[in-house]
Amino acid sequence: MIKAAQLHKEYRMGDTVVHALDGVDLHVRPGEFISLTGASGSGKSTLMHIFGCLDQPTSGVVAFQGEQISHMNDKQLARIRNQHIGFVFQTFNLINRTSALENVAVPLVYTRRSFSKKTAMAALDRVGLGARAKHKPSEMSGGECQRVAIARAIVNKPLLLLADEPTGNLDTRTGRQIMQIFHDLHSDGMTIMLVTHEIDVAVQAERMIQMSDGKIIEDTAIDDERREEILNVAHDEHAKAFRDKAQRGLRSKSLTPPAERAES
Amino acid sequence: MFHLRIMMMALHGLRQNLVRTMLATLGVIIGVGAVVSAVSILQGAERDILERFESLGADQILVFNGSQKRSHRTTRKSSLLPEDAEQILEENPDLIRAVAPQFNGGGQTKYYEKNISGAVLGTTESYALINNYVVEHGRFITPQHVRGYSMVCVLGYRVAEELFGALPAAGKTVKINGKSFNVIGVMEEKGALGFVEVDNQIIIPITTAMGRMFGASYLTMLVVQCQSANRVPACIDGINKTLRTSHRIRAGQEDDFSVFTQDQFKEQLSQVTRLFGIVLYSIAGISIVVGAIGIMNIMLVSVTERTREIGVRIAVGARRFDILKQFLIEASIISMLGGALGVVCGWAMANFLSEFTQVLEVYTPPIIVFLSLVMAAVVGILSGIYPAIRAARLDPVQSLRYE
Ligand SMILES: Nc1ncnc2c1ncn2[C@@H]1O[C@H](COP(=O)(O)OP(=O)(O)OP(=O)(O)O)[C@@H](O)[C@H]1O
Ligand SMILES: [Mg+2]
Numbered sequence: 001m002i003k004a005a006q007l008h009k010e011y012r013m014g015d016t017v018v019h020a021l022d023g024v025d026l027h028v029r030p031g032e033f034i035s036l037t038g039a040s041g042s043g044k045s046t047l048m049h050i051f052g053c054l055d056q057p058t059s060g061v062v063a064f065q066g067e068q069i070s071h072m073n074d075k076q077l078a079r080i081r082n083q084h085i086g087f088v089f090q091t092f093n094l095i096n097r098t099s100a101l102e103n104v105a106v107p108l109v110y111t112r113r114s115f116s117k118k119t120a121m122a123a124l125d126r127v128g129l130g131a132r133a134k135h136k137p138s139e140m141s142g143g144e145c146q147r148v149a150i151a152r153a154i155v156n157k158p159l160l161l162l163a164d165e166p167t168g169n170l171d172t173r174t175g176r177q178i179m180q181i182f183h184d185l186h187s188d189g190m191t192i193m194l195v196t197h198e199i200d201v202a203v204q205a206e207r208m209i210q211m212s213d214g215k216i217i218e219d220t221a222i223d224d225e226r227r228e229e230i231l232n233v234a235h236d237e238h239a240k241a242f243r244d245k246a247q248r249g250l251r252s253k254s255l256t257p258p259a260e261r262a263e264s
Numbered sequence: 265m266f267h268l269r270i271m272m273m274a275l276h277g278l279r280q281n282l283v284r285t286m287l288a289t290l291g292v293i294i295g296v297g298a299v300v301s302a303v304s305i306l307q308g309a310e311r312d313i314l315e316r317f318e319s320l321g322a323d324q325i326l327v328f329n330g331s332q333k334r335s336h337r338t339t340r341k342s343s344l345l346p347e348d349a350e351q352i353l354e355e356n357p358d359l360i361r362a363v364a365p366q367f368n369g370g371g372q373t374k375y376y377e378k379n380i381s382g383a384v385l386g387t388t389e390s391y392a393l394i395n396n397y398v399v400e401h402g403r404f405i406t407p408q409h410v411r412g413y414s415m416v417c418v419l420g421y422r423v424a425e426e427l428f429g430a431l432p433a434a435g436k437t438v439k440i441n442g443k444s445f446n447v448i449g450v451m452e453e454k455g456a457l458g459f460v461e462v463d464n465q466i467i468i469p470i471t472t473a474m475g476r477m478f479g480a481s482y483l484t485m486l487v488v489q490c491q492s493a494n495r496v497p498a499c500i501d502g503i504n505k506t507l508r509t510s511h512r513i514r515a516g517q518e519d520d521f522s523v524f525t526q527d528q529f530k531e532q533l534s535q536v537t538r539l540f541g542i543v544l545y546s547i548a549g550i551s552i553v554v555g556a557i558g559i560m561n562i563m564l565v566s567v568t569e570r571t572r573e574i575g576v577r578i579a580v581g582a583r584r585f586d587i588l589k590q591f592l593i594e595a596s597i598i599s600m601l602g603g604a605l606g607v608v609c610g611w612a613m614a615n616f617l618s619e620f621t622q623v624l625e626v627y628t629p630p631i632i633v634f635l636s637l638v639m640a641a642v643v644g645i646l647s648g649i650y651p652a653i654r655a656a657r658l659d660p661v662q663s664l665r666y667e
Contacts, residue, residue, distance in 0.1 A: 054579055054660045074584050082581020089664065093576045097280045107580040109269045152580065 001160060001191055002028040002051055007060035009046050009214070020046040021057065022214030028193060030159070033186045035202040036195045038211035044195045045164055047211070051193065052087050052162050053077045065159075082110050086153030088163035092145040094137040094152075100124060101133040104151045111156060123151040127181055143174035150181055154190070161185060163194045167201055179204055199234045203227045267593070270586070274594040277566075278601075288562035289602030291555025292643060296606025296636045297613060299548040303632045304614035306544070308625035310537050314530065320458045322493040322526050324394070327486040327503060330520040342482035343511055343520040346470055349388070349486055351510055356502035361489045364390040367473045368484040371441040373466060375427040382423060383465045384440060386473020394489045395457050402434035402449030409448075410469045413476055417445040421453040422463040440466065441477065496525055552639065555602065556647035563595050563651035567658075574655055575663030588656040595648025596641050603640025607633050 009021035020043045028034060028051075036044050049055040050062060053069055062069045064080060072080070081087075094103045105120040124130050127147040137145050146166060153161060163182070167175035179201060186192050196202050203222060208230075210218040220226065278285045286293075329342045349365040367386035372379060391397070392404045399418060409416050417440065424433045433447045445468065454462050474480045490499040500523055507513075507521055567574070574587055611628050618624040 049661050052579065054664075078578075078581050078583040078586075081579060087579045093572055093664065095573050095576070097277065106577065109266070109273070110577070110581040110583075110586060112266050156581075 001030045001032075001065060002026075003061075003063045004047075004051075005061045007047070007050065007057045007062065009043070009050065009055075010058045019214045021050075021060075024060070024211075024214070024216055026209070026216065026219075028160070028191065030191055031186075031189055032191055032193075032207055033182075033205045034193045034207045034209060035205035036193060036209050036211065037197065037199070037202045038217075040197075042211040043214040044211055046214075048162050048164050048193070048195060051160070052085055053081050054087075078110070082107055083156055084159045086150075086156070086158040086161040088146070088149050088153050088161065088166045090165035090168040092137070092142075092149045092169075094145055094148060096137050099134050099136055100129060100140070100148045100151075103137070103148055104155050106152060107156050120151075120155055123155040124148070126154065127151045141174075142170050143177060146170060146174075146178055147181065150178070154185065158190070160191045160193065163192070165195050165197065167196065167198065175201065200231065203230050267589070270590050270593055271597070274590065274597050277594065278597060284562065285598055285601070288558050289555065289598050289605070291551055291553075291558045292599050292602030292640055293555075293606045293609060295548050295551030295555050296603050296640060297610035298551060299544065300607050300610025300628065300632060300636060301613040301617070302540075302544045302610075304611065304626045304628040305617065305624055306537055306540055307629055308614075308618070308627040310533060311627050312625040313533060316456060316458055317526050317529055319456070320395075320526070321489070323490045323496065324526070325488040325490065325496060325499055325503065326524040327488060327507070328522050328524065329482065329485075330518075330522050341520055344483040344486060345481070345510075346474065346483060348483070348507060348510060349390075352486070352488060352503055352506050355506045356499065359491055359495055359499045359502050361491050362390040362394050363489070364388055364394050364487045365470050365483050366391070366485050366487060367470055367478065367480060369473060369478045371477075373423065373427070374439040375436065378427045380423060380426050382420075383460070384473065384477070385465050385467050386470040386477070387467060388470055390489075391467070391487070394487055397454055397457060397462065398452055399449040400452040401432065402447070404449055405467060405469050410471050413471045414469055415443065415445050415472060415476070416448045416469065418449040418451060418467040419447060420451050420463045420465040420467075423466055424450040440468070443477065496527075500525070552643055555599070556643045559595055559598055559602075559644060560647040560651060562598070563591060563648055564654070566594070567591065567651050567655040570655075571658060571663045571666040574658050575660045575666070578658075578660040579664065584656040587658075588652045591652035591655045592645055592648045595651070596644030599640045599644025599647070600637060603637045606640070607636050 004024055004026045007021045007024040007026075008019070011018040011020060022043075024043075024047060026047075036047070038044055046055070050057050050069075053064070053072075056070055064084070069077065069080075094100075095106070101117065101120050101124060104123050105115070105117065108115045108119060121130065121133060124133055127150050129144060129147050129151065132140060132144065132148075137148065140148070146169075150166075153163075161182075166182075167178050170178065175198070182192055182194065183204070192205075194201075194205065202208055206222055208218070208220050208222050209216055222230075327344065329340055329344055331340055344365075346365050349363040353360055353363045364387050369384045369386065370382065371384050372381050373384075385391075387405070388410050389405055389407055392399070398404070400421070402418070404418055405416065408414070417438065419427070419433055419438075427433065427438065428436065433450050436447045437444050438447055439445070451462065451467070456462065468477070470483075474483075488499065488503060490496050503523060504519070508519065511520055513520060577587060577590075578584070614624075614626045614628065618626040
C-alpha cells in the first residue's frame with residue numbers, strides 16, 4: 001500500500017537542523033493494523049503527514065500504491081487524500097459552525113461528483129451517531145466528536161486510515177469505544193495506522209512500530225503471547241514508577257492505578 | 265454542482281457572522297447607496313425638466329436678451345422690444361404661427377383685506393394661444409386691451425381661489441402694487457407651464473406692464489411658435505434675420521439676443537447631468553475603494569480564524585485552488601450583499617428625500633441597479649484575491665497545528 005525508503009525530514013532553524021525523520025524505511029501492507037509509538041518529538045506525526053500526502057519528505061521515496069508522491073502535482077495529491085486516505089486527528093478538527101452531518105460531508109464536496117446526504121448519513125450510522133446528525137460539535141461530547149471525525153475520514157471509503165493520537169484527548173472508557181470502531185473498520189478490510197502514547201492501545205494492533213529520534217527502533221508483529229509480555233513489562237514499570245512516587249510522598253493524578261489497566 | 269456547494273458553504277458561514285459581515289461591507293453599502301440615490305434623483309430631475317420642457321412643445325422657440333462681452337465680464341444686454349414680436353410675425357408669415365412678447369414682474373395683489381404676492385406677467389393675446397392655456401371664466405386679454413394700455417388683468421386659477429374663494433372674480437377690482445385693475449377673467453387650472461407655476465400668476469397686457477406698471481423699455485423674452493416642429497431651424501433663421509435687421513447689427517457683429525429651442529436645452533441639460541455624473545461616480549469610486557479595503561480586512565481575519573478549517577479541508581481532499589475559490593466566492597457574496605443592500609438603501613433614501621421635499625422627482629433606472637451589482641461583484645473578487653491567495657498558500661501541516 002505504502003512503501004517508504006530512506007525518508008528524511010529536516011527542519012532548519014537558523015544554524016541548527018532538526019531531523020524529524022532520519023532514515024525511515026517502512027512498508028505498510030494492505031489490511032494491516034499498525035500502531036506507532038514513541039516519545040514526544042520522535043517524528044510520528046511527521047511520518048503520518050507524509051503518508052497522508054499533506055507533506056513531502058526532504059529526501060527519500062514514498063510510493064502510494066506504486067506511485068511516487070513526490071512526482072505528483074497538487075491535483076493528484078488532493079485526489080489521493082480525498083479518495084484513498086482518511087485522517088483522524090487528536091483534536092477532532094471539526095468545523096464548529098456546521099452540523100455533524102455536514103462535517104461528515106465535507107470530503108464529498110471535494111469529490112466533485114453529485115452526492116446525496118445518504119452517503120454521509122451512512123458513515124454517521126457506521127459510527128453509531130445517526131441520531132445526532134443535526135447536532136453541532138459544540139453540542140456533543142469529545143468521544144462523539146471523535147466519532148464524527150472518523151465518519152468524515154471514512155465517508156469516501158478510503159484504503160488507508162491514518163489516526164494521530166485519536167484517543168489522546170479522551171478518557172479510557174471513551175477511548176475504548178473509539179478503538180472498537182477502528183477494530184470494526186479493520187475487520188472490514190481497511191488498512192489502519194494509528195499513533196498512540198498508550199501502551200494498552202498500541203498492543204491492540206497487529207503490528208507495533210516504535211520510533212525514537214526520527215528512526216524506527218522496533219517493528220514487531222503482535223500476537224496474544226507478545227501482547228501479554230508487553231503489557232506485563234509495562235505493568236511492572238508502571239507499578240515501579242507508582243511505588244517510587246508514593247515513596248517520595250508525591251501523588252500524581254496522571255498515573256492511572258494499575259487496577260484499571262488490568263481490565264483491558 | 266461543486267460551485268453551488270461552495271457557495272452554500274460560504275453563505276452558511278456568513279450567516280453565522282451576520283453583524284461582522286454587514287460591517288465589513290458597509291463601505292460598499294454606502295458607495296452603492298450613494299450612487300443609486302444620487303442617480304435616482306438626478307435622473308428624476310432630468311426627466312422632470314424634460315417633461316416640463318416638452319409641455320412647452322417642440323415647435324416653440326424662446327428668444328432672450330443677449331449677452332455682451334465687455335473686457336473680462338459678460339453682462340446682459342437688453343435689446344428685445346415689443347415691436348420685435350409683431351415684426352417677426354409679419355416678416356415670416358409662412359413659418360411662424362404666433363409670437364408672444366413677455367415681461368415678467370412681480371407684485372402684491374390685494375382685494376380688500378386679502379393679499380397675495382406672486383408673478384405678474386405682461387403679454388398679449390398670443391400667450392394663451394401658444395400655450396394652449398385658456399380662460400375658464402370671463403375673457404382673456406384682447407388686442408384692444410394691449411393697444412389701449414388697459415388696466416385689466418386675468419387671474420391664475422389659484423390666485424382667484426385665494427382672493428375670491430367661490431365667488432365670481434370677473435368684474436371685480438383688485439389692486440396690484442397699489443394700482444387698480446379690473447378682473448376680466450380667470451384662467452383654467454393648469455399647474456405648471458414649463459418652469460412657471462401659472463396658476464399663481466396674474467396676466468396683464470404687455471403695454472400696461474411695461475408702460476404703466478414697471479416702467480420698462482425692454483422685454484424679458486419672446487415666445488415664438490412655428491407652424492410645425494420640423495420647421496424650427498428655418499424659423500430660427502427667420503428670427504435671426506428680422507432681429508439683426510431691426511436691431512441694426514452689422515455683418516460680423518455678434519447677436520444681441522439669444523435663441524433657445526427644446527433641442528438646445530436638452531443638449532445643455534445632458535451636459536450638466538454628465539458633469540454631475542462625473543462628480544458622483546468619483547465619490548462613489550472612493551467609497552467603493554474604502555469598501556474593498558473593509559472586505560479585504562474581514563477576509564484576512566476570516567482566513568486567520570479558519571486556519572485549522574483550511575488545514576482540514578486540504579487534508580480531506582481540497583485542492584489549493586478550491587480553497588482559493590472558496591474565499592473568493594465568499595468575498596464576492598459579502599460584496600454583492602452590500603451591493604444589494606446599497607441599492608435598497610439608495611432607493612429608499614431617494615424616495616424619502618422626494619417624499620420629504622415634495623419637489624424632487626425620483627427615477628431609478630434598472631441599468632444602474634444591474635451595474636451596481638456587477639460592480640459589487642468585481643469589488644468582492646478584487647478585494648478577495650489577496651486573502652484567498654494567503655489561504656490557498658497555507659501549509660496544511662502548520663494549519664492543523666495552529667491554535
Ligand atoms: N515546522 C517545524 N519546524 C521545526 N521543527 C519542527 C516542525 N515541525 C516539527 N518539528 C520538529 O520535528 C520533530 C518531530 O515532530 P513530530 O510532531 O513529528 O513529533 P511527534 O512524534 O508527533 O510528537 P508528539 O508525540 O508530541 O506528537 C520535533 O522535534 C519537532 O520539534
Ligand atoms: Mg504528534
